[in-house]
Amino acid sequence: MLIDLFVRGLIMMIFVSGSVVISYYTTRVFAFLIPVAKISELFLWSGTVVISAGLLMGIAYYYVYHGFGLQTDIIRRKPSAGNKVVLTFDDGPSEVYTPDVLKVLAEKGARATFFMVGSHVEKYPEIAKKVIEEGHEVGNHTYGHITVPNSPPPQLAAQIMRTNLVILQITGIYPQYLRPPRGLYDMRMRRIAKLLGQELVLWSLSSQDWHSRANKASITRRVVERAAGGDIILFHDSGSLLNSEGANRKPTVEALGPIIDGLRAKGLEITTMQEFMDYPPEQTRRLSS
Numbered sequence: 001m002l003i004d005l006f007v008r009g010l011i012m013m014i015f016v017s018g019s020v021v022i023s024y025y026t027t028r029v030f031a032f033l034i035p036v037a038k039i040s041e042l043f044l045w046s047g048t049v050v051i052s053a054g055l056l057m058g059i060a061y062y063y064v065y066h067g068f069g070l071q072t073d074i075i076r077r078k079p080s081a082g083n084k085v086v087l088t089f090d091d092g093p094s095e096v097y098t099p100d101v102l103k104v105l106a107e108k109g110a111r112a113t114f115f116m117v118g119s120h121v122e123k124y125p126e127i128a129k130k131v132i133e134e135g136h137e138v139g140n141h142t143y144g145h146i147t148v149p150n151s152p153p154p155q156l157a158a159q160i161m162r163t164n165l166v167i168l169q170i171t172g173i174y175p176q177y178l179r180p181p182r183g184l185y186d187m188r189m190r191r192i193a194k195l196l197g198q199e200l201v202l203w204s205l206s207s208q209d210w211h212s213r214a215n216k217a218s219i220t221r222r223v224v225e226r227a228a229g230g231d232i233i234l235f236h237d238s239g240s241l242l243n244s245e246g247a248n249r250k251p252t253v254e255a256l257g258p259i260i261d262g263l264r265a266k267g268l269e270i271t272t273m274q275e276f277m278d279y280p281p282e283q284t285r286r287l288s289s
């Protein structure tokens with residue numbers, strides 16, 4: 001455990017110091033090339049901070065969407081899924097928005113996968129049950145919407161196992177899929193998922209409905225324009241930037257109907273994770289390596 005922590009700390013330090021050094025010299029080159037920008041201490045350091053932040057955000061983005069190395073155990077999209085796409089909803093269930101999302105899905109005859117926060121399932125058991133009763137799938141999104149790489153080992157395992165149990169007790173279903181909050185996973189989580197017989201699912205297309213300026217039109221346009229067969233599309237039916245719930249998800253609810261219509265008009269078929277992974281039927285399901 002200590003070695004694990006040490007290695008992770010070391011990798012983090014290499015990333016941070018590497019980007020600081022790169023940013024510092026990039027700023028120096030800028031100051032040299034642009035005569036207006038005089039090499040003052042302030043210019044150098046503010047340039048370094050801005051470029052470092054950009055680099056680190058870029059690395060984080062790359063990590064979530066592509067990962068480092070092969071990582072065949074992590075499902076982001078499925079190129080062999082033909083015209084199928086999956087709609088996924090994170091952070092629920094919410095007393096306010098999940099029933100509205102279910103209503104739209106029922107009207108459109110579409111099924112979805114809900115990655116639920118364990119503590120929210122305990123808080124709103126009736127809504128969690130309704131999700132299953134209406135033919136949708138439920139996945140595990142940890143008990144308290146934790147940041148996985150920061151959490152101590154016993155807490156991480158407990159967060160995942162407790163959520164599996166809560167979902168099983170309330171809905172009668174053992175969640176087959178696991179999604180780390182904010183897409184931040186680590187080696188330990190991959191091992192736990194394998195041990196518990198679950199698959200780690202991220203996403204290939206974010207609706208960016210968490211954005212403070214997101215609205216019905218922006219969410220609809222983004223998803224319908226970008227979606228292609230094999231995509232796993234991310235929405236939120238609860239959550240917020242700082243807390244695990246409380247954000248306004250009205251734009252998501254409003255955009256959902258037009259999105260389903262738009263995806264179907266593009267010839268895409270909406271399925272659940274399970275159907276998606278089992279397609280094409282003759283292909284054996286990919287097992288965690």
Ligand SMILES: [Zn+2]
Pocket residue numbers: 090091141145181182239
């Ligand atoms: Zn989340």
